[in-house]
């Protein structure tokens with residue numbers, strides 16, 4: 370866990386789901402991602418962690434899992450997710466920070482991190498936390514924004530862009546919005562004890578003119594074909610990676626679920642409408658069905 374709090378791209382109060390996805394003409398991107406997920410996600414499992422779940426756009430796509438934990442830093446995004454998906458026992462809503470996951474080690478069979486890495490100043494720190502909560506052999510589906518995309522390469526080669534898409538350093542194109550180099554992401558994954566099994570190049574046709582004139586079904590079909598090229602080279606704006614957790618994990622007593630993001634202790638003691646950390650005395654409230662582990 371980081372000693373000092375890291376800056377976070379806070380979506381509190383944002384209407385991202387409506388403005389970006391529902392009114393933003395992004396059916397192509399959404400469906401291309403659905404194809405990638407179908408290809409990479411294990412067909413079934415006990416428990417999946419969706420990190421940076423937002424308003425739960427992808428959550429209905431995790432049908433094969435008996436239980437899904439939606440984790441996001443923003444309370445309002447999770448409230449929107451809860452409104453869309455309902456309360457039913459299958460979903461657990463957790464307000465928390467990926468750099469300080471409030472979950473015990475070795476809990477999950479799978480995790481997804483989609484359109485979230487690009488907001489992180491410390492991707493290796495986040496990936497270490499994700500690896501810790503996965504069982505050995507569990508699968509992580511990671512999506513990241515690719516700085517080595519075709520448009521950036523052409524702009525650079527024709528002198529229209531100062532930064533090199535081939536440089537492994539991240540590029541912060543707006544505050545807390547980063548594009549990453551595929552080689553850097555692969556190196557972070559390996560350092561955090563993940564084995565990369567597959568890479569898909571997603572959203573090659575993210576151009577207004579194509580989205581306007583090519584029928585959606587055809588564009589998604591073309592994307593589905595182009596995605597396989599990710600095995601040889603990644604020049605698309607978005608890349609999906611399937612990585613498997615390797616190595617061992619810390620032993621956790623059975624029946625434990627949450628840990629304290631302040632001091633790392635588990636188990637926590639249940640109170641009425643809260644969980645208490647017996648080691649540091651912090652109370653973590655549960656309100657409107659949201660387990661709230663925000664430190665601020």
Ligand SMILES: C[S@@+](CC[C@H](N)C(=O)[O-])C[C@H]1O[C@@H](n2cnc3c(N)ncnc32)[C@H](O)[C@@H]1O
Nearest residue numbers: 380421422423426441442443466467483484485
């Ligand atoms: C672009 S949205 C993506 C939402 C969803 N995955 C999707 O694809 O529709 C990014 C989400 O990441 C969350 N987020 C950003 N930084 C975070 C952090 N440090 N810990 C947990 N969630 C974070 C934001 O609150 C936001 O809901």
